[in-house]
Amino acid sequence: MATVETHYKDVLSDVYSWMLGGFDLQLARNRSFFEKLRIRPDISRNAIDLGAGCGFQSIPLAELGYSVTAIDLDEQLLQELKANDPTATVKVIRDDMLAFADHITAAPELVVCMTDTLLHLETAARVRQLIDEVFAHLEVCGQFVLTFRDLSRPLENLDRFIPVKQDDDTVFTCFLEYEPNFVKVHDLVYIRSDAGWKLNKSFYRKLRLSPDWVRNQLVAAGFSDVRVDIEQGLASIVAAKSTGTDGD
Ligand SMILES: C[S@@+](CC[C@H](N)C(=O)[O-])C[C@H]1O[C@@H](n2cnc3c(N)ncnc32)[C@H](O)[C@@H]1O
Structure with a gap:
């Protein structure tokens, strides 16, 4: 992680x-x-x-x-x-x-x-x-x-997918996964370059x-x-x- x-x-x-x-x-x-x-x-x-x-x-x-x-x-x-x-x-x-x-x-x-x-x-x-x-x-x-x-109150099902922001070259989506004391925050960022779209992804935990x-x-x-x-x-x-x- x-x-x-x-x-x-x-x-x-x-x-x-x-x-x-x-x-x-x-x-x-x-x-x-x-x-x-x-x-x-x-x-x-x-x-x-x-x-x-x-x-x-x-x-x-x-x-x-x-x-x-x-x-x-x-x-x-x-x-x-x-x-x-x-x-x-x-x-x-x-x-x-x-x-x-x-x-x-x-x-x-x-x-x-x-x-x-x-x-x-x-x-x-x-x-x-x-x-x-x-x-x-x-x-x-x-x-x-x-x-x-x-x-403290969890989102459920598809509400856990959050369209953070997008423009012509970048698309940022976040997915939240709820644990008892933490939320696992999965950030997915697609960035366009001359070589095509590249996905940067990672998750961390928020209290x-x-x-x-x-x-x-x-x-x-x-x-x-x-x-x-x-x-x-x-x-x-x-x-x-x-x-x-x-x-x-
Ligand atoms: C959501 S951002 C908020 C930044 C700024 N306060 C704002 O309102 O835009 C959280 C920031 O906290 C920093 N951060 C997280 N944990 C930290 C820690 N233990 N010590 C110092 N900085 C930390 C991150 O690097 C990040 O820049």
């Missing part, structure tokens, strides 16, 4: 920004998302983007004035981030997000982990470990923002985490103000580390 790292390297990184509609669309969406949540630099101005990919959150945060450290396993996506960062300020680090604390010199006021990145961790125990680490390193009054799809479970872990870790919003199966969670909580 492919690891998350090899899955991105072999199949996903080449088509990641295309699959999501490109930089302009995604940067605009994330600017609006942060605006709606009134996310803006206030204390140290340090922000960490866990599983930053090509920078769809890092770049808007840098534009807002944060000093952003972007951590991801995938070198190609991090290079795309650097090439598309108009502020030229985002610091990119290729490493496991669980090791984020090795790369910070000052406590962050904001940590984000968005677009299913949390579900890429190997086990629910690692998710809890990450939440504990973020709580321990966040500044007092700092915030942790998470977004992920609620995969099936309910928003309630994640919320409970955040509260158990010490976050005091945890707001959960669910829209069309997409969970957005903002957790704040209040004054006087344990671990300050």
Whole structure:
């Protein structure tokens, strides 16, 4: 089985920004998302983007004035981030997000982990470990923002085949196979070249985490103000580390 790292390297990184509609669309969406949540630099101005990919959150945060450290396993996506960062300020680090604390010199006021990145961790125990680490390193009054799809309810039969995106030269289909604690995500990408169509295929596992479970872990870790919003199966969670909580 492919690891998350090899899955991105072999199949996903080449088509990641295309699959999501490109930089302009995604940067605009994330600017609006942060605006709606009134996310803006206030204390140290340090922000960490866990599983930053090509920078769809890092770049808007840098534009807002944060000093952003972007951590991801995938070198190609991090290079795309650097090439598309108009502020030229985002610091990119290729490493496991669980090791984020090795790369910070000052406590962050904001940590984000968005677009299913949390579900890429190997086990629910690692998710809890990450939440504990973020709580321990966040500044007092700092915030942790998470977004992920609620995969707790399974799709059935043909609904498990998802036409992700297509154009004249690329056709991307995804097939989801449900296991008790994971979804096996099979990505099938046909790419046209002079030699004809070539199929790139690979699968990896995503965790099936309910928003309630994640919320409970955040509260158990010490976050005091945890707001959960669910829209069309997409969970957005903002957790704040209040004054006087344990671990300050
Ligand atoms: C679905 S993408 C989200 C990227 C970006 N946040 C966005 O919204 O476009 C998940 C990203 O997490 C990265 N990733 C997965 N597991 C990781 C880990 N353990 N440590 C660091 N990055 C990881 C992948 O390489 C990928 O870039």
